[in-house]
Amino acid sequence: MNNINTVALEVSNLKLRLDQAQLSYRDASLKSRREIVILKRLISRLSIACRGLDDELDEKLTALRHDLEQHKDISALIPRLAVVERLVTRLANFAEKEHQQLNQQVHQSCEVLRRFHGLPAQLKRDLRNLQAQQGNSLADSHKHAIRLMTLYDRALKLVALSNVESNPAAINHDLQLKLTSELQNLISELDFDGDAGDKLLSIRNQLLHGVEPSTLIELSLSVLRLVLDGTHHERRSSQQFLEQLNSDLAKLQRTTQQSADQSNVIYDHRTEMTNELASLAGSIRTGLQEQRNLDNWRPELTELTKELLVLAERNKALEKREAELLEQLNHNESKIFSLYEQTQDYRQRLHDQERRMFLDNLTSVYNRAALNERLELEYRRWLRYQHPLCVAMIDIDGFKGINENFGHFAGDKVLKIIARTLNKNLEDTDFIARFGDDEFVLILPDVTEEHRNKRLSNIREAVTQLPFRFRDKNVTISVSVGATIFEGNDTPTDIIERTEKALFSARSTGVNRLLWIS
Numbered sequence: 001m002n003n004i005n006t007v008a009l010e011v012s013n014l015k016l017r018l019d020q021a022q023l024s025y026r027d028a029s030l031k032s033r034r035e036i037v038i039l040k041r042l043i044s045r046l047s048i049a050c051r052g053l054d055d056e057l058d059e060k061l062t063a064l065r066h067d068l069e070q071h072k073d074i075s076a077l078i079p080r081l082a083v084v085e086r087l088v089t090r091l092a093n094f095a096e097k098e099h100q101q102l103n104q105q106v107h108q109s110c111e112v113l114r115r116f117h118g119l120p121a122q123l124k125r126d127l128r129n130l131q132a133q134q135g136n137s138l139a140d141s142h143k144h145a146i147r148l149m150t151l152y153d154r155a156l157k158l159v160a161l162s163n164v165e166s167n168p169a170a171i172n173h174d175l176q177l178k179l180t181s182e183l184q185n186l187i188s189e190l191d192f193d194g195d196a197g198d199k200l201l202s203i204r205n206q207l208l209h210g211v212e213p214s215t216l217i218e219l220s221l222s223v224l225r226l227v228l229d230g231t232h233h234e235r236r237s238s239q240q241f242l243e244q245l246n247s248d249l250a251k252l253q254r255t256t257q258q259s260a261d262q263s264n265v266i267y268d269h270r271t272e273m274t275n276e277l278a279s280l281a282g283s284i285r286t287g288l289q290e291q292r293n294l295d296n297w298r299p300e301l302t303e304l305t306k307e308l309l310v311l312a313e314r315n316k317a318l319e320k321r322e323a324e325l326l327e328q329l330n331h332n333e334s335k336i337f338s339l340y341e342q343t344q345d346y347r348q349r350l351h352d353q354e355r356r357m358f359l360d361n362l363t364s365v366y367n368r369a370a371l372n373e374r375l376e377l378e379y380r381r382w383l384r385y386q387h388p389l390c391v392a393m394i395d396i397d398g399f400k401g402i403n404e405n406f407g408h409f410a411g412d413k414v415l416k417i418i419a420r421t422l423n424k425n426l427e428d429t430d431f432i433a434r435f436g437d438d439e440f441v442l443i444l445p446d447v448t449e450e451h452r453n454k455r456l457s458n459i460r461e462a463v464t465q466l467p468f469r470f471r472d473k474n475v476t477i478s479v480s481v482g483a484t485i486f487e488g489n490d491t492p493t494d495i496i497e498r499t500e501k502a503l504f505s506a507r508s509t510g511v512n513r514l515l516w517i518s
Contacts, residue, residue, distance in 0.1 A: 015277070015281070017312075017315065018273070018274065018277060018315065022270065022274075038333065038336050038337075060083060064081070078253065078257065081249075081253055082253075085246055085249065085250050085253075104369055105145075105224070105227050108182075109152075109220065109223075109224060112179060112182050112183065112220070119155060126151055127151060130147055130151070145224060145227070149221060149224055149225075152217060152220060152221050152224070153221070155217065156214065156217040156218070156221075176213055176216065179216060180207050180210075180211070180216060181436065181437040183207060183216070183219065183220060183223065184204055184207050184208070184437065196226050196229060199222070199226055200223070200226060203219050203222060203223060206219065207219065208403075208408040209408075248335065248339055249339070251335075252332060252335055252336065252339070255328060255331075255332055256332060258328075259325060259328050259329060259332065262321065262325050263325060266318060266321055266322060266325065269314070269318055270318065273311055273314060273315065273318070276307075276311060277308075277311055280304055280307055280308055280311070283304055284301070284304055287300065287301065287304075357369070358370035358373075360419075360433075360434040362412060362415060362416065362434075363415050363416055363419035363420075363434050364416075364419070365419045365422075365423060365432050365433060365434055365440070366431070366432065366433035366434070367433060367434055368433065368434070368435060370433055371431075371433035371435065371441055371443075372492075374431050374433070374443060375391070375443060375492045375495070375496075376492060378431075378443055378445050379486070379491070379492050381445070382445075382486050387445065387446040388445075388446060388447060388448065388449075388452075388485060389443075389444075389445050389446070389485060389486040390442075390443070390444040390445075390447055390452045390483060390484070390485045391441065391442070391443055391444075391483065391484060391485070391486075391495050391496075391499050392441070392442040392444070392456055392481055392482065392483035392484075392499065393435065393439060393440070393441050393442075393481070393482050393483070393499040393500060393502070393503045394422065394439065394440045394441075394442065394459070394479050394480070394481050394503075395438060395439050395479060395480050395481075395482075395503055395507060396414065396415075396418060396438040396439075396477065396478075396479055397477065397478045397479060397480055397507070397511040397512065398477070398511070399411065399414070399437070399438035402414055402470075402475070402477070405470075406470040406471060406475075410470045411438075414468065414477060415434075415438065417466060417468075418440075418463055418466070418477070418479070419432070419434065419440065421459075421462050421463055421466060422440060422442070422459060422463075424462075425455065425458055425459045425462055426442065426444075426455070427455075429445055429446070430442060430443065430444050430445070431443040431445075439503075441496075441499070442456075452483070453514075456481050456483060456514055457514065459479070459481070460478065460479055460481060460512055460514060463477060463478060463479050464476060464477070464478050464512065478511050478512035479512065480503060480506045480507050480511060480512065480513045480514075480515075481503070481506060481513070481514045481515070482499050482500070482501070482502025482503030482504070482505065482506050482515050482517065483499065483502060483514070483515070483516050483517075484498045484499050484502055484516065484517050484518060485518070487518060498517055498518075499517075501517060502515050502516065502517035503515075505517065
């Protein structure tokens with residue numbers, strides 16, 4: 001009778017342990033499902049972070065993200081994850097914004113070179129053809145940049161030959177100053193760190209102090225080379241990040257699949273053990289009820305006890321495998337959050353680069369690239385709604401004299417302070433961008449005639465009140481403004497030309513002037 005009680009106690013203990021194991025398995029299953037949900041969320045955010053790097057990859061990731069949001073079984077998506085893995089491995093393009101920046105730089109440099117007097121007609125045609133071409137890929141953009149460097153080289157040789165054959169001062173001085181100013185503006189729109197950034201700063205300082213015409217062309221070529229080097233560096237960095245991300249995703253996919261397979265195996269073993277234990281418990285219960293002489297039933301009970309011991313050993317083995325599975329799931333969780341943090345950092349980096357690409361480095365207002373984009377947007381809104389749309393161009397009176405009398409650092413300070421003053425006197429819906437060396441463009445959408453006149457007059461008054469002091473001397477600075485509004489069949493190009501004309505007329509009548517033209 002004591003043996004029977006002992007066996008019953010052991011059965012009760014085993015059943016208790018089995019119940020605890022089932023609870024542990026259920027918790028592991030819940031944790032596994034939670035990890036799969038986190039993985040789905042990560043892949044969804046990865047598709048957003050990698051958007052724009054490759055059209056085919058965008059399409060696959062968008063479709064995959066849609067399926068993930070529909071809560072489809074992740075095991076059914078594993079083949080498509082493998083396709084995404086191959087696409088990421090194949091990816092050779094870097095971020096679209098760097099591509100656009102290179103295209104824009106080529107276009108602007110073509111425009112600068114075209115302004116040289118005395119260039120042969122064939123060279124001008126080559127520049128126009130190059131300027132009209134749009135790079136559809138990074139390789140095309142690099143070819144265009146190399147082609148532009150070749151054209152610059154031809155122009156440099158022609159200028160040098162012309163100087164030898166005619167007069168060393170053959171290049172018009174005003175044109176050289178304008179080209180120098182344009183190159184300074186282009187440099188101010190570039191945002192490179194490290195050695196490339198130091199070289200660009202050095203080139204800008206040389207331009208501020210004045211250079212010979214031949215040196216000016218050489219510096220232009222150096223800027224182009226730095227642009228190419230910078231884009232190559234960004235491409236390598238992006239590719240390394242994506243390759244590492246792809247490798248980590250592949251490993252995570254394999255370990256997740258292995259964990260899922262192992263979970264299914266453990267579940268099958270648990271089910272089998274439960275059935276066996278239920279059968280043994282039934283046999284013991286039946287024996288206790290039917291056997292009158294327990295001594296005769298002892299051999300059979302001994303066999304049942306052996307089977308219970310075997311089940312106990314198998315249960316220990318399953319517990320060990322469950323512990324290993326939990327450890328793997330914890331590792332996957334850490335890896336998932338690590339990948340998420342990496343992609344967030346990379347996404348923030350792209351966002352910062354995009355933002356810096358449209359800002360003027362010196363004044364921290366928008367640059368010409370941002371102006372062109374915003375002006376086109378406001379133009380389309382004007383076409384649709386026909387609300388008043390004003391554009392004004394502002395020039396600092398006597399800015400050249402400030403640089404000559406007080407130095408270029410004083411000139412930079414004036415630009416920064418005036419840009420900040422202009423910004424403070426604008427509404428949230430207004431827009432300001434640096435257009436030239438000392439020129440700014442304002443866009444004032446949906447403003448009445450009275451309010452736009454008042455706003456521009458307040459800007460002129462605010463600038464004259466700024467307390468500038470250089471070399472122990474108080475300096476009063478003013479600005480002239482040329483303004484116009486969209487009318488009839490106007491285009492953004494027409495408006496810019498008209499504001500430049502209005503500004504020229506305003507400056508020709510004196511300083512601190514405001515002139516409207518239609």
